[in-house]
Amino acid sequence: MIRAVKGTRDILPPSSAVWNHVESVAREVFRAYNYDEIRTPVFEETQLFARGVGADTDIVTKEMYTFDDRGESLTLRPENTASVIRAYIEHRLDQLPGVCKLYYIGPMFRRERPQKGRYRQFSQIGAEAIGSDSPATDAEVIEMVTEILTRCGLSGFEIYVNSVGCPDCRPKFVEALKQRLVDVAPGLCADCQRRATANPLRVLDCKIPHDQPAIETLPSILDHLCPACSSHFEQVRMFLTDRAIPFQVKPRLVRGLDSYMRTTFEFAHGALGAQNSVLGGGRYDGLAEELGSKVHAPGIGFSIGEDRLVLSLEEAAPGAHRDPLQIYIAPMGGAALRHCAGLAHELRRAGVRVELGPSAKLKRNMETANKLGARYALLVGDNETGAGVYALKEMSSGEQRNLDRAQLLETFRSPSL
RNA sequence: GUGCCCAUAGCUCAGCUGGUAGAGCGCUGGAUUGUGGUUCCAGUGGCCGUGGGUUCAAAUCCCACUGGGCACCCCA
Numbered sequence: 001m002i003r004a005v006k007g008t009r010d011i012l013p014p015s016s017a018v019w020n021h022v023e024s025v026a027r028e029v030f031r032a033y034n035y036d037e038i039r040t041p042v043f044e045e046t047q048l049f050a051r052g053v054g055a056d057t058d059i060v061t062k063e064m065y066t067f068d069d070r071g072e073s074l075t076l077r078p079e080n081t082a083s084v085i086r087a088y089i090e091h092r093l094d095q096l097p098g099v100c101k102l103y104y105i106g107p108m109f110r111r112e113r114p115q116k117g118r119y120r121q122f123s124q125i126g127a128e129a130i131g132s133d134s135p136a137t138d139a140e141v142i143e144m145v146t147e148i149l150t151r152c153g154l155s156g157f158e159i160y161v162n163s164v165g166c167p168d169c170r171p172k173f174v175e176a177l178k179q180r181l182v183d184v185a186p187g188l189c190a191d192c193q194r195r196a197t198a199n200p201l202r203v204l205d206c207k208i209p210h211d212q213p214a215i216e217t218l219p220s221i222l223d224h225l226c227p228a229c230s231s232h233f234e235q236v237r238m239f240l241t242d243r244a245i246p247f248q249v250k251p252r253l254v255r256g257l258d259s260y261m262r263t264t265f266e267f268a269h270g271a272l273g274a275q276n277s278v279l280g281g282g283r284y285d286g287l288a289e290e291l292g293s294k295v296h297a298p299g300i301g302f303s304i305g306e307d308r309l310v311l312s313l314e315e316a317a318p319g320a321h322r323d324p325l326q327i328y329i330a331p332m333g334g335a336a337l338r339h340c341a342g343l344a345h346e347l348r349r350a351g352v353r354v355e356l357g358p359s360a361k362l363k364r365n366m367e368t369a370n371k372l373g374a375r376y377a378l379l380v381g382d383n384e385t386g387a388g389v390y391a392l393k394e395m396s397s398g399e400q401r402n403l404d405r406a407q408l409l410e411t412f413r414s415p416s417l
Numbered sequence: 418g419u420g421c422c423c424a425u426a427g428c429u430c431a432g433c434u435g436g437u438a439g440a441g442c443g444c445u446g447g448a449u450u451g452u453g454g455u456u457c458c459a460g461u462g463g464c465c466g467u468g469g470g471u472u473c474a475a476a477u478c479c480c481a482c483u484g485g486g487c488a489c490c491c492c493a
Contacts, residue, residue, distance in 0.1 A: 003484080006483085006484070057491090058492080059491085062491095079492095079493085108493080110491095112490090112491070113419090113490090114484095114485085115485090115486070115487070116486070116487080118491090118492075118493080122493065123493090124493060191489080202490095266493095273487075273488095274489090275491095275492075275493080277492065277493060278493075279493065280493060303493060304493070305492085305493030307493075308493060309493090330451095330452080332452095333451095361450090362450090362451050362452060362453095363449075363450085363451085363452070363453080365452090365453090366452050366453040366454095367453055367454090368453085369453065377452080377453075393452075393453090395454085396454095398452090398453085
């Protein structure tokens with residue numbers, strides 16, 4: 001038997017309805033914040049990601065689906081920011097007035113070991129605001145993403161923000177951290193001892209309870225920000241407070257892409273287990289130049305893990321967003337079967353969700369109507385077609401009443417039915 | 418990529434220290450030829466994840482592989 005490949009999966013009903021819900025909510029919110037959609041290719045030149053994501057990140061060194069296309073190295077996109085910036089440069093979108101605000105929804109690919117909330121093909125809903133380095137933009141982006149999650153029906157998520165400094169101040173902090181770790185590291189877990197030299201920032205993200213007291217004593221990047229970064233972060237916090245966003249400053253938040261500078265943020269949800277990050281984002285003021293732009297194009301963006309968002313929503317409210325069948329038409333007899341085709345078409349044009357029984361056996365049709373969860377069954381036989389009335393039966397109560405065609409359409413014109 | 422756990426019918430699972438499989442739900446039909454749900458009866462269902470090994474005999478024990486879960490790593 002041929003099965004979906006490891007780390008990929010089929011989105012089946014009723015889950016697909018939740019996906020559609022999430023996507024339509026996101027599009028509404030993006031519209032309200034004046035974002036427009038961009039659709040970039042699913043694969044790009046490998047170099048784009050090597051430079052845009054960071055040549056020595058895990059994503060680039062071991063997680064990319066890279067293939068040779070007759071001498072050209074191509075890669076399935078592991079994330080979308082690099083592609084959006086590439087398109088921004090290629091099409092000179094910097095020439096457009098105002099901040100360039102773009103959103104995307106689509107699949108990304110990373111060859112990781114699959115587990116709950118982590119798949120090799122996964123979907124991200126993301127956005128980029130390019131052309132502004134204002135802290136007000138950061139705050140608006142964070143407000144917008146909060147709005148998306150809230151309007152999707154998610155609650156109980158935590159908002160973490162941090163500043164990781166700039167190419168000016170971050171290296172100095174890393175150096176200070178390294179020196180401090182020479183003394184502290186021997187008392188930490190084995191992983192942290194390894195990280196102390198390999199990737200000191202990761203020590204800050206350690207989750208081992210035993211290590212926490214020692215980690216608390218390590219220097220905070222927020223004390224090492226240069227004046228410009230410090231002021232920027234202060235304003236981000238101020239604007240977030242103005243907007244009543246319940247954020248927490250997490251100086252130990254060191255996740256994200258290599259190109260992140262200054263503001264970074266992450267939203268976490270408890271129902272997700274170890275992969276508890278439902279979205280991540282940050283500012284990348286040097287990325288466009290890194291990708292060859294002649295003009296300075298500071299930007300900030302985020303991406304929501306759509307799979308994880310759907311997972312959280314389904315855990316909180318199983319069975320939500322169903323769109324129940326409204327009418328099951330049960331024809332009785334060959335003449336009625338033919339008569340019902342036109343009737344069904346008319347109802348469907350009026351926006352009613354209709355299933356037309358494919359055969360003329362009443363009992364069988366009623367059974368099916370019940371199993372499909374139809375709100376109403378419409379019984380159509382010789383009595384009904386002759387008199388021009390139909391018997392509408394409410395399935396839950398068993399009540400039945402006779403309606404002519406006009407009354408029937410009028411009844412279902414109201415969207416609540 | 419590493420470690421631990423798991424894999425039996427469409428689904429949820431039982432199957433004792435080895436003797437070649439069961440339940441509930443579902444699905445199909447009937448009791449009920451113009452009325453579903455409840456009930457009753459019958460039927461449908463499985464290369465026991467795949468391949469190898471031990472054995473007279475393997476769903477059961479051993480190994481490998483594949484897939485899944487959790488943790489690490491990392492990230493969305």
